[in-house]
Amino acid sequence: MKFDLTLALADKPGQLLRALEPIAKSGGNIISIIHERDKPAEGYVPVSLVVDFPSRQNFRDAINSLKNLGVAIIRSEEVVEKVRLTFILIGGVDLRKIIESRVEGMRVIGFEASTPKLNEVSVRMDIEVQADMVGEVVEELRKISKEQNAILISPI
Amino acid sequence: MRLLIIGFGFIGKELVKALRGKIRLLREIDRDFMVVGAADSKGYIFDAGGLDVDGLSAINRLSEHQGYRAGGSASELINEDLCNVIVEATPTNIKDGEPGLTHIRLALSRGIHVVTPNKGPLVLAFRELTSIAERNSCDLLYEGTVAGAIPIFSLARECLRGDKIIRLSGILNGTTNYILSRMFFEETSFDIALKEAQEKGIAERDPSYDVDGVDAACKVVILANALMKRNAKIGDVERVGIRGVTQEAISLAKKANYAIKLIGTIDRRLEVAPKLVPINHPLCVHGTLNAIHIEMDLAGEITLVGYGAGKETVSAVLNDLITVLKRRSKQKH
Numbered sequence: 390m391k392f393d394l395t396l397a398l399a400d401k402p403g404q405l406l407r408a409l410e411p412i413a414k415s416g417g418n419i420i421s422i423i424h425e426r427d428k429p430a431e432g433y434v435p436v437s438l439v440v441d442f443p444s445r446q447n448f449r450d451a452i453n454s455l456k457n458l459g460v461a462i463i464r465s466e467e468v469v470e471k472v473r474l475t476f477i478l479i480g481g482v483d484l485r486k487i488i489e490s491r492v493e494g495m496r497v498i499g500f501e502a503s504t505p506k507l508n509e510v511s512v513r514m515d516i517e518v519q520a521d522m523v524g525e526v527v528e529e530l531r532k533i534s535k536e537q538n539a540i541l542i543s544p545i
Numbered sequence: 546m547r548l549l550i551i552g553f554g555f556i557g558k559e560l561v562k563a564l565r566g567k568i569r570l571l572r573e574i575d576r577d578f579m580v581v582g583a584a585d586s587k588g589y590i591f592d593a594g595g596l597d598v599d600g601l602s603a604i605n606r607l608s609e610h611q612g613y614r615a616g617g618s619a620s621e622l623i624n625e626d627l628c629n630v631i632v633e634a635t636p637t638n639i640k641d642g643e644p645g646l647t648h649i650r651l652a653l654s655r656g657i658h659v660v661t662p663n664k665g666p667l668v669l670a671f672r673e674l675t676s677i678a679e680r681n682s683c684d685l686l687y688e689g690t691v692a693g694a695i696p697i698f699s700l701a702r703e704c705l706r707g708d709k710i711i712r713l714s715g716i717l718n719g720t721t722n723y724i725l726s727r728m729f730f731e732e733t734s735f736d737i738a739l740k741e742a743q744e745k746g747i748a749e750r751d752p753s754y755d756v757d758g759v760d761a762a763c764k765v766v767i768l769a770n771a772l773m774k775r776n777a778k779i780g781d782v783e784r785v786g787i788r789g790v791t792q793e794a795i796s797l798a799k800k801a802n803y804a805i806k807l808i809g810t811i812d813r814r815l816e817v818a819p820k821l822v823p824i825n826h827p828l829c830v831h832g833t834l835n836a837i838h839i840e841m842d843l844a845g846e847i848t849l850v851g852y853g854a855g856k857e858t859v860s861a862v863l864n865d866l867i868t869v870l871k872r873r874s875k876q877k878h
Binding site: 475476477479480501503504505509511512513515540542543544545 | 714785789790791793794796797798800801803805808810818819820821822823826828
């Protein structure tokens, strides 16, 4: 799992190497590193890293080691991959049910409804969701559309 | 090899026409290849010395042929071991699979190879038929049952033996693809597109078999059983057809760069339902085309596109027949 990590390193030789060592020792694989030498502030240089750790425990170990070394950690958080999904619903659907549904991290980011002449209302929804929650979202929408007798058209 | 053709409808007749031009090719593989008989629902013609394929291709009904035995049945010819390969091309019946199921069962149990584009028997009795074939060391080939000319089973059997198919999805019905394509491009309603398809002979007068997804569900069952070792029945397929798909829904999809297609899917579940297909996805083919997208552990993704019905299906039947001839000629040498 990937983590975003921003450290503040003293603007002195050898500091970057010193900070990377505990990360490597905790099993972290550095994916990218941006050493912003042109932005020193009060003698410190921000370094932004994306690190892949085998588990959250490895990540916590790295953080503790960095703290023990006295490295200032400006930001540390897991990188959550998000995907956008488009759905179409045909038929009377109570959209509150979808917006209020309890799928973690699901957000409706776009919405368009047709102006039907004869047919049922058709609605297109763009949803942003954590990559590992796609299955749950599709299941939830299936359930809601079934309950409301609507046709759900999901992406392939 | 002595071939008996059962069913003299569209496919039977088109096969005979194709055989005219391919007889030399077939005899290069098997010197003794000949068509010894052809049967329809009311009788048959038979000649142990081989029928003249040119003459056979000129007739519209078998009863017009000299020596037609009215009242005779294909089962008699199979029972007397007068052939060693059959092409079973009677109409599809997914209620009880008949008469195809009886013909195929009988032939396989007597060690006669079977080539068929008839879905019914395979949807209803896939495991039973494949195990009879195995027990009697004979071939049961059914390339024409799914997506007509697209050689999906041959490809998996010959070229992807080392791969595991993880997921399969596809446009498995040309009629619904035609209707949805008209709605997409011409912005017509479902009813008008359906009517147009019926006028062109693409849809039946009773279109429910196609538009309610039954035909596509049959193909999902055969694909799941043949390629993914399932033991699926038609009732296992969750099915939504395209009757409820509105013009407005298609326009909304189009604005977001999607087309709506009736997609058969095999993964954790078996499903036939209208789905959003990105317009730049290889599955997004239009008109009466079919397409199959397979996802494998080694090869990744492969998409096949082609015609799923009509005379193109004869290609599948003929190539299955060639496979049977090749395998037997190998055994001889």
